[in-house]
Amino acid sequence: MKKQLYIVLITVFCILLLDQIMKIWVKTTFDYTGENSTMPVFGSWFRLLYIENQGMAFGTTFGASIWAKLGLSIFRIFASGAIAYYFIKQWRKGARTEFLLAIGLVFAGATGNLIDSMFYDFIFDYDPCIGFNHLEGSGIWSDCGIMGKQETRHTGFLMGNVVDMFQFTVEWPSWVPWYDKNGDNQIFPAIWNVADGAISIGVIMIIFRQRKYFPKDKQGLKAQPR
Template sequence: MTFGIVFLVLIIDQLVKIWIKTNFAFNDPSVPLIGDWFHLNFVENQGMAFGTQLGGGMWGKLTLSIFRVIAIGAIIYYILKQIKKPEVKLEFLIVSGLVLAGAAGNLFDSMFYDFIFRDYFDPCISYNQIEGSGIYAECTYYGYSEMVEVRHRGFLFGNVVDMFQFRMTWPSWIPWLGGSEVFPAIWNVADFAISCGVILVLLRQKIYFPKEQEKEKEA
């Protein structure tokens, strides 16, 4: 059941990403999905969930990808241990599966998308450029050519595809936040799965870890 959920989320995540990658181009206008507050907006990033990065350059990206591999291995090991416990709740296993699926979905992009979408690489697009890489490509802007530094490509270096964006702003009467975007990040199905899993663990930890809660009370 748990790994069935993982597989399902992974399939949905990758189908959406592949559809976006093959039907949208950089700088295409966003497409409203629900009113004017929820849009489809294709971007790529070199980081993790919601575009968060772990340092910059080749080593930052490589470190992030290796961290993902280790984290996924640890989560799988943890889930397998929990499955053997008779008292474990199915809901908790499913929630853990959501986190695993999300992490694996974004890792898949970094591992294989530079090979799957080899012909889609455009060195003149901002998310494919990175200072200090030492790898140069020629770009032409308005008839003027220049050499730009582009990111490393290959296994563990691929960009993550994002597409969903909330277009909501805080009411102007709210101090400090008024007029700013409620949630500016652009995200994908994998990010959503990770967020749901983490939030549920935080909200329902007393149910998922009853023994730990009892030990704290006794102490």
């Protein structure tokens, strides 16, 4: 059982380390506009694109008030705690290593994005005039020179942006019915990070492997995860 625990803990640590290395490297190396904001990785279908989002995975937001962002960050804390508790409970019951890894991936992803919100406003200089720091309806105004006054987001502990950088740039072929000649035809336009990827992989594993993780006994009742 200890071997299982070590495997998952090492995996979680490596994901968190890679996630933070990528975010800090992108944030300190890339510009938020201009030629240095992107970097092709695999030809024309995958690239690095530096952005920051104020919400959840893939840029989902919940409004402009301070309570919306604070509530989201607090939710992340409780979610990470609940996942950790569930992991320990399943580990003690002797759950399958693969299932524990799936839980660990979700935990690592949630924690990785939480770190950004908790500390990045203290580690990095805050520029209220950068586009991804604008937040209409916040009530916080900053003078941005030729841009005029702009409403900017709330800052501080649990208020930081999440750094994203990965983007698939593959477009739908022109023969599909929904192809728009004058629009954006990217198959998956969202920009994401290592943490988002870990959460997605963990959830997909649980969905597609649930019969293995939650086998049924002879009476048709679900047994404990294995």
